[in-house]
Amino acid sequence: MIHSPYIRKPASVQSVMLTVLLALLPGITAYVMQVAAVVVVNLLIATVTALAAEALILALRRRQIAPALSDLSAVVTAWLVVLCFPPILPWWVTVLGVLIAIVAVKHLYGGLGQNPFNPAMVAYCAMIVAFPSLMSQWPPAGQLDFQTQLDLVLGGARQLDAITGATALDAMRTGLRTSGASVESVLQQDGAFGAVGGRGWEWLALGYVAGGLFMLARRIITWHMPVAFIATLAVVSGIFWLAEPARFAPPLFHLASGGAMLAAFFIVTDPVSGATTPRGKLIFAAGIAVIAYLIRVFGAFPEGIAFAVLLMNLCVPLIDMKTQPAVFGHRGSRP
């Protein structure tokens, strides 16, 4: 017998995931127009791979395939993998990344809702450790025509040094390591920089912000994580920058470069692997921002968000346990 409540809001996991996909569209549009149109091809490859992998493993696990495929969660994972990978990767790296995300991270832990780690971030970390040079090849914004991009993705043609450039974060890192360099001089020397962040990439950041605001309006995410992440990154980078402006890039540079905005609204906010309580969300997102900044500036990788997310994923059970909100009628006491 069916018990109360007998009515339900017409909400579904599918509509949640669809909203996330729609929210990614402004960022993807900016990506296509500013950086590399080939990202559309990558998205297609990743989507097909994700759905096939999901279907295959569901069959192996003897689960119903159709409901799980139609919830679109695999597509969201696939798109996020593509958006954090360099766009001119050979297709098999994308496929491998998606397989890691779907098979290893999602299904080996029990499927949707069970994975303790963010699938896209595990894929990124695994790939950058396995293929550091491939994963560091970013095209300079607007320099490669579509055919070249397509050749790079589908074929094997690689004349790396000629066609790839450094990302803004990478250029800043290596630039600052030369003696006598300052933030000012690095910004003037390299062509990777735009107004505040990476040239062309600034538009992507804006696109992700637009999508994030859309998700906030649709109540798919709450304000806690984006605000905590952005504010912490700004504050931490601001402190270093104020202390020594010549050695540390300004906060706006850190926010507009790399995957900061993608992370703030789409990566950090992954509900499955993230903290869930209001205070826990603030701690979780702030922790990611601090670790990401430290890795960016002092670590071995130009971008640190992926590692930061995984490290904070580890802390989620503890964070959630220690930040349970007080229950009605129990203010002041927590489990």
Next chain:
Amino acid sequence: MIARLFNFHGGIKPDSHKNESSSLPIANAPLPPRLTIPLRQSVRSAARCLVAPGQRVLKGERIGAGEGPLGTDVHASTSGTVVGLAPCAMAHASGLDTLAVVIEPDGKDEWIERRAFDHRAVPRDAALRYLSTCGIVGMGGAGFPTHIKLGNGRGIETLIINGAECEPWITCDDRLMREGAAQVLSGAAILHELIGARRTLVGIEDNKREAIAAMREAAAHLTAPVEIVAIPTRYPAGGEKQLIRVLTGIEIAHGKLGTEFGVQCFNVGTAHAVHRAIHYGEPLVSRVVTLTGNVSHPGNYEVALGTPVETLLALAGPKPDTDRYLMGGPMMGITIADLSVPIGKTSNCIIAASPALFPPPPPELPCIRCGACARACPADLQPFELYWFSRAKNVGKAQEYHLFDCIECGSCAFVCPSHIPLVDYFRFSKSEIWARERELKASDQARERFEFRNYRQEREKEEKAAKLAAKAAETRAKLSGSAAATDTAAADDPKKALIAAALARAKQQAATAESGTAAASHANGPGAPDSTNRREQPHPHDSDATS
């Protein structure tokens, strides 16, 4: 004065569906051919039957006497003949039976002699007792006896009259306030006096404009400090703790009652019933019921208590695709298992359900921890955490995360994008915990019984041994006293031998008993009745047989 409103966390805004029946005035439902009046009007207490089959009763006549402090009397809701006492299905999710008085109405609807009751002329206790004999219980939800809720008449600052009616579809309180605002407020004034409140607030959701207007109009004629407050329409604003929070900002702590915080809450229907009881001497024999949902003629009816749902349904004309009936609202109501179930004091609404109106929930998907349930929970719980614990049958952890603060309002299940029937999981966990506690209690009792039995057997054995020893000593004294009578000695010899043997046994038993006690108290600690060492000794009857 404009009351400052407070907020409660969470809540949802389901489609209200009030328009279907809110414009229809309360009509009198015709009497059914038979009334079934359960002697159990609430879960907490059943009344003792006062009538026998064949007896004629009048409307308002006592047919059941409330027993215990939580008992209230039960009355015939029309005049007629008692035709039997029979078990009937209760309006409860369990569908369990309870004993009911079956009355065949004579159609005259003849009242007992009704006399107004001056609650000011008698001591407060007498007034409360009077309400109990009128069968007044809370008509909003749980049916808790009103005389208990009125408490000891001290320390209540604020009386709250609950006219929120936040469940979709239900309009009985709305109509009652529109049509009987003066009576409701008159009842509120009586409650106000009896509880010794300093102010009275009536909370009504702001989607009931007419009710608010009617109540304000009626309140304008009053001298008492009554304030009609429009509160935001948000389910479950009519939950007692939520309404108290919205109107006063007071948060009733877990396990506490409103009285401890100087605030008490009564439903508008209850206030109306109190008015009828005090001013007209009428016990609670009918209530307003909304008939709505998948019916051709929705409406609000004054229904005699004990009217079976099925005869009531004829008034509304359920459409052919109706597949089941709900009692109460769609958020917290129950599916009626048996349509012969009678209307009780808390039956506010009957909804005809169809697959179109209330579609079966889509298949359950995995939880993605999106937190929508936590944002909707009016008790500030983390339903998805409780769900994981319930699924894992980790009821201890669920309890730690305040499972028992869940009011089962259904908001979490309503918003869940994975269509998880969260409330069902919580009900399951709660019953699991109750079952464990019952088992624990039962095993405790069994252990105590066993230990007491051992203790008793031991005591009896000792008493018997002592008695035997005393008797033997007596005989010995007698024997030594008549030593000269040697002619009987030969006849006594076998007897003497027996006595000596019995004495020796008794001594030996006493000795082992002592050493046994010492050993047992070492093993079990002080105070624990010993059992282990002595069960190997011969049964008391053995020594009986030889002596």
